[in-house]
Amino acid sequence: MSVTVEQPDTTKRRPPGRGRSRHEGVGRLAAYLVSPSLLVLGLVIGYPIVSALRLSFVKSIEGIDPDTGLITRTSAFSLENYTNIFKGDTGAVFWNAFWNTTTFTVVTVVIETTIGVCMALIMNKAFRGRGLVRASILVPWAIPTAISALLWRWIFAADGVANDVLHANVLWTTEGFQAWLAVVIADTWKTAPFIGLLVLAGMQVIPAEVYEAAKVDGASGWRTFWRITLPLVKPALVVAVLFRMLDVLRMFDLPFVLIGPHKASVETLSILSWYEMNNLRFGPAAAYSTVLFIYVAVVAYVFVRVLGADIVGRGIERSR
Amino acid sequence: MSRTAGTSVTETGRSEAAAGGVGKRRRWRNSPLYYVGVAAIVVYCLAPFYWMVVSALRRPSDQFSNSLLPAPPSLDNLKAAFSSGNGFGRALLNSVIVAGTTTVLTLILGISAAYALARLDFRGKGLILSIIIAMSMFPGIAVVVPLLQLFTDIEWINSYQAMIVPSMSFALPLAIWLLTAFFKQMPFELEEAAKIDGCTPGQAFRKVIMPLAAPGVFTTAILVFIAAWNEFIIAVSVVNKNEMKTANVIVSQFTGQYRFDQPFGTQMSAGVVVTIPLVIAVLLFQRRIVEGLTAGGVK
Numbered sequence: 318m319s320v321t322v323e324q325p326d327t328t329k330r331r332p333p334g335r336g337r338s339r340h341e342g343v344g345r346l347a348a349y350l351v352s353p354s355l356l357v358l359g360l361v362i363g364y365p366i367v368s369a370l371r372l373s374f375v376k377s378i379e380g381i382d383p384d385t386g387l388i389t390r391t392s393a394f395s396l397e398n399y400t401n402i403f404k405g406d407t408g409a410v411f412w413n414a415f416w417n418t419t420t421f422t423v424v425t426v427v428i429e430t431t432i433g434v435c436m437a438l439i440m441n442k443a444f445r446g447r448g449l450v451r452a453s454i455l456v457p458w459a460i461p462t463a464i465s466a467l468l469w470r471w472i473f474a475a476d477g478v479a480n481d482v483l484h485a486n487v488l489w490t491t492e493g494f495q496a497w498l499a500v501v502i503a504d505t506w507k508t509a510p511f512i513g514l515l516v517l518a519g520m521q522v523i524p525a526e527v528y529e530a531a532k533v534d535g536a537s538g539w540r541t542f543w544r545i546t547l548p549l550v551k552p553a554l555v556v557a558v559l560f561r562m563l564d565v566l567r568m569f570d571l572p573f574v575l576i577g578p579h580k581a582s583v584e585t586l587s588i589l590s591w592y593e594m595n596n597l598r599f600g601p602a603a604a605y606s607t608v609l610f611i612y613v614a615v616v617a618y619v620f621v622r623v624l625g626a627d628i629v630g631r632g633i634e635r636s637r
Numbered sequence: 638m639s640r641t642a643g644t645s646v647t648e649t650g651r652s653e654a655a656a657g658g659v660g661k662r663r664r665w666r667n668s669p670l671y672y673v674g675v676a677a678i679v680v681y682c683l684a685p686f687y688w689m690v691v692s693a694l695r696r697p698s699d700q701f702s703n704s705l706l707p708a709p710p711s712l713d714n715l716k717a718a719f720s721s722g723n724g725f726g727r728a729l730l731n732s733v734i735v736a737g738t739t740t741v742l743t744l745i746l747g748i749s750a751a752y753a754l755a756r757l758d759f760r761g762k763g764l765i766l767s768i769i770i771a772m773s774m775f776p777g778i779a780v781v782v783p784l785l786q787l788f789t790d791i792e793w794i795n796s797y798q799a800m801i802v803p804s805m806s807f808a809l810p811l812a813i814w815l816l817t818a819f820f821k822q823m824p825f826e827l828e829e830a831a832k833i834d835g836c837t838p839g840q841a842f843r844k845v846i847m848p849l850a851a852p853g854v855f856t857t858a859i860l861v862f863i864a865a866w867n868e869f870i871i872a873v874s875v876v877n878k879n880e881m882k883t884a885n886v887i888v889s890q891f892t893g894q895y896r897f898d899q900p901f902g903t904q905m906s907a908g909v910v911v912t913i914p915l916v917i918a919v920l921l922f923q924r925r926i927v928e929g930l931t932a933g934g935v936k
Contacts, residue, residue, distance in 0.1 A: 357809060462869060470901075569778065587777070
């Protein structure tokens with residue numbers, strides 16, 4: 318933040334003519350440096366998005382050619398992939414996936430944030446064993462989601478340790494609320510520490526004097542937390558929550574491996590789209606993924622607007 | 638001070654403690670509640686992982702025992718995981734190739750873009766950075782559906798490039814963002830000095846910035862590699878031949894050799910094998926990883 322203050326303003330010192338050519342040179346260099354990345358991103362994201370959008374409006378019609386008797390496949394542009402989403406049996410499947418995606422997002426993010434903030438509060442005090450805590454908190458994050466899904470599938474097996482500990486006999490990985498709960502538990506385990514880590518980073522830049530002042534004013538610990546820690550940690554927390562939300566909205570591998578593909582109780586929009594694609598129904602698959610994409614974009618936009626998550630600013634701010 | 642603000646979480650914590658608030662902290666630290674809290678975090682994070690390791694080391698015959706230690710321990714599950722029918726060894730190699738290539742390519746592109754975004758003065762910087770960050774928010778499935786069709790047309794199904802190229806869709810925004818943050822932390826006087834000594838911007842980058850940015854690049858490499866190693870949705874979609882599957886995919890698709898429908902013991906031992914490199918990386922580079930995660934705030 319103090320860096321630019323010391324930075325000499327070079328444009329003023331240079332003669333005008335030279336400054337201009339220098340500036341153009343820098344612009345060209347920047348273009349050379351940035352364009353390969355933009356090209357790749359355009360290829361692996363831009364092209365697929367546009368292509369998916371086009372695909373989602375294509376309806377392939379199978380028919381029999383009256384002259385030859387062969388099966389023909391014609392495709393035409395239509396809105397049918399979208400209108401089909403919302404009505405009839407496919408409508409029920411879609412709304413179920415939409416509901417699962419939404420409930421997963423709301424429930425896991427709320428639980429994860431609560432646990433994450435508690436972890437950060439403890440870690441903020443931690444001196445002895447700080448290294449151990451930090452290493453262990455990174456372990457759930459580092460385990461591939463597919464592997465952690467298998468691990469929880471094993472824990473939640475009929476004769477598994479979860480039933481043993483709970484003295485219960487729940488068939489966790491079969492269709493039903495328990496499958497939904499199993500996914501929530503597994504996701505919480507994996508990502509609450511991640512939120513804790515980000516919140517901790519936010520907590521550690523709060524100056525100790527602020528807490529001192531609160532203490533002098535006779536604020537209780539609870540009040541200090543609500544009035545000082547939480548507001549000051551809010552920027553870090555908001556960004557962490559936003560990233561988690563965007564991540565859960567597109568959740569795929571955890572329910573896919575833990576419970577299975579095409580299971581109504583845990584089917585998310587990503588899995589639904591994948592299932593359609595795997596059955597070569599590309600049009601509906603693209604329509605589902607486009608709806609999901611719009612859903613993610615809307616959530617991100619509202620979140621940034623309402624809570625003022627400053628994502629880009631965090632990157633740029635450092636230069637000032 | 639401002640340069641290191643985001644980098645060293647621990648140092649700030651320590652100096653803060655030295656500066657003030659020691660009394661309160663110490664009291665808290667000595668209270669049993671504090672130890673309970675720390676123990677709770679460690680148990681919460683490690684217990685399921687411990688269970689994976691224990692299950693991997695059990696004999697297949699007492700796989701369903703729920704004792705806390707494998708008695709007697711055995712490597713049978715591990716041998717079963719590597720048995721030729723599973724193709725797990727090959728899958729590990731595939732994972733290394735895919736994640737490794739993705740990391741290298743991403744770093745080459747990411748470093749140049751991030752350098753320009755962080756340290757060169759040109760118009761549209763904020764916009765480009767916003768676009769790149771927005772791109773990391775796309776759901777993977779939205780990319781996979783059309784790419785699968787494209788790859789079918791150009792016969793890329795069951796190839797490494799079919800996994801590497803789409804992987805860059807999430808790896809590149811992550812890398813550019815992290816590297817931009819790292820490059821920005823370096824003092825701008827460096828290039829000024831290099832320019833005064835007669836360096837072109839390109840030389841200033843190669844001879845002054847890059848050597849100093851090496852730690853940040855290394856951190857980015859770890860995070861990108863871990864993200865690529867953990868990738869699932871692309872790998873499960875564009876490959877259907879066992880020899881080309883990555884470790885994550887093949888382990889989730891192990892079929893039973895024992896009497897139970899799912900070979901949990903084999904899967905757990907294979908899972909341990911897939912996870913161990915990451916856990917070692919985490920233990921060795923924990924400080925760097927935390928630094929990268931908190932600088933980027935991305936998964």
